[in-house]
Amino acid sequence: MVKIYTKSGDKGRSSLFGGRKVKKSDLRIEAYGNVDELNSLIGTILAENPSKDIAKKLTRIQNELFVLGSDLATPLGVKIKIPRVNRPYILRLEKEIDAWQKGLPQLKKFILPGGSKIGAKLHLVRSIARRTERSIVRLAQQDAINAKNIIYINRLSDWFFVAARYVNKLEKIKETEWKGRG
Template identity: 50%
Template sequence: MKIYTKKGDAGETSLFGGTKTKKSNIRIRAYGTVDELNSTIGMVLSYSLSDHGKDILTQVQNDLFVVGATLATPDPEKARIDQVGDTEIEGLEKWIDTLEEDLPPLKSFILPGGGGAGSTLHFARTVCRRAERETVQLSESEEIPADAIIYLNRLSDLLFVLARYENLQGGEKETPWIPER
């Protein structure tokens, strides 16, 4: 099987279920950004991480495939896979709570950065926020499961906390944001 089909050469693509749409469609942008987020997390996994961080991010990557498939399916009733829901969202919350137990409390905003893993996790958080914004925009015109938005919202919080956690594990200092007066 060849990797190229030439079917998208005119700027259209097929959604799950066979419907064709322009590649500029907000649905395509939303699930494309989820794919970008998944690739960014793959970059994070190329760094030295705690075992806990690796386990979390591996599960998140699997969940993001589900979110992407959900967004690529115009009719949620025809989805062929389970969707993210309460179990996955509660899992993100439990990871956040567990990781925060080891972190010093924040006394100010911090600048994104740190070691390779931490700074890339901060970048992943911003990609996640964009995926969330695009998914919200999609939900304004088409029906999508609300849990997809909730999952992305909670995931961005997890990525922030995990960035702090991995920086702490790697001995990287956080840089507070100190506004000039």
């Protein structure tokens, strides 16, 4: 039986794809750790039994996030062939966003995150995606990465925002507008 623990990280270091050892506080580790957290939270949405269509899209995104995580864990130039985030991932998100937005009321004010259980969790995932994006941008300022990673995670957070609105509309839950200065 293969053990889950290797003890290789017990001194606060981890290996990237390609073998380079880095501290667990490294921006690259933080970035793909945030991707992992985002992916896990999507799993909690799937546990709420969303519609078949949403579940299918979320499962696809979970698979894409594994690609994003491995892309971030593999420095450019390392001679390991891995899948990388590419333009079709981004275009697919944009197509879905555009299709959903056609049936949603135009926003005139900010809306408060919430709604149904699934809608509220989609808003939470959106905010985690934004944090993930910030960590990927910090990494890109320090080290070369696939430029599509930033575009993908930015579009993905937009996707979660629109998905939350779409799900809440399907469940006939009215959006709560931000009142601003009360």
